[in-house]
Amino acid sequence: MTAAARPAELPLFGQMPGDISVSFEFFPPKSEKMEAQLWDAITQLAPLAPSFVSVTYGAGGTTRERTHATVARIIRETGLVPAAHLTCVGASKAEIAEIVDQYWDAGVRRIVALRGDPPPADGGKFVPHPEGYTSAADLVAGLTARHDFDISVAAYPEVHPEALSAEADLDNLKRKIDAGASRAITQFFYSTDAYFRFLDKVLAAGITAPILPGIMPVTSFAAIRRMSGNTEIPGWLEAMFEGLDERPGPRALVAAVAAADLCKRLYDGGVRDFHFYTLNKAEQAYAICQLLGLRPNTKPVTNPVENAA
Incomplete structure (x- = not known):
């Protein structure tokens, strides 16, 4: 028996045209060493001209301040388009309004709106702030009413661990889109079948917003298992x-x-937009983009937001 030859005996990633769009997720640094690593990653990935770069966010004032500082520096020192994460956890509507007003005044026009993970002190169960938003859909509606943000939300091809059912989870996604979200970014996954089956269900539910696949290279198998939730x-x-x-x-x-192979199979199925969870490391995301045919932009990246107040 012999292996079936690819056309013209091309390698797996031969002649990839690079006709893809990418975005990258970072998290705010907690130390000077981590800050240096973050900015090294941003510097290396910026020439790939991502459509946006998102910065994660957690409950608590210190985390919020670090996120805001990172986003502000991206605007100040790069031509990249930042998307600031926001969650419902531990904040009133008034506090969130103050935060988003600061972002808007700083030139931020993109938000990733999430319900957020509850802190361990709450026993792993989400409890809305007495004066806060009760869900991501509620948060999206509040953001849309306040400013004309471009909003991304989360989607779960293999169902959110806390969802009552796959149907309930899909209904929740539809509420977020109907409230004003422009797109969804998926939880990481390793089954292309799971992603494409999910897209079929999304379309059947009348959702036409883009569903960007979230790609998480395996930096630590133990960590992937810990974060996987319902992900196979x-x-x-x-x-x-x-x-x-x-x-x-x-x-x-x-x-x-392994991640590039996943992306290639998604590409062969028609996907052209990819979102990478970088964990503030550039090498793997850059290598994957290289294998997919994406090459650095030799022209300076300009930020279209600009200077709008």
Whole structure:
């Protein structure tokens, strides 16, 4: 038996045209060393001309301040378009209004609106602030009423762990889109079938907004398991990383190839927009984009927001 040859014996990523759009997620640094790592990642990935870069956000004043500082620096020092994360956790509507007004005044026009994960002190159960938003859809409606933001929300191809059912989860996504969201970004996944089945259900529900696949290269298999929720971790993926726990170099190479293969299969199914969870590291995301045919933009990236108050 012989392996079936690809057309013209091309390698797996041969002649990829690079006709894709990418976006990257970062998290705000907690130390000077982490800040240096973040800005190294931003500097390396900026030439790929992402459509936007998002900065995560958690409950609590310190985290909010770090997110705001990171977003402000992106606006001040780069030509990238930042999208600031916002959650419903631990804040009143008035507090969120103050935050979004500050973002708007700083030139931020994109928001990633999330319900947010409850802090451990709440026993893992989301409890709305007495004067706050009760859901991501509620938050989107509030943001839309206040400013003309471009809003992204979360989607779950394999169902949110707290959803009553797949149908309830899809209904929740529709409420977020109907409230004014422009697109959804998925939780990371490793099954293209799960993503495409989800798209079929989304379209059947009358949702036409783009659903960007969230791509998470495996930097730590233990971490992926911890964060997976309802996300299936295929046996073949686990086998690929067997014995690499203490070998970060080979693990990073395998992770980049595995994620690039996932993206290639999504590309072959018609996907052209990809969102990468970078964990503030550039190498893997850059390598994946390279394999997909995307090349650096040699022209300066300009920020279209600009200077609007």
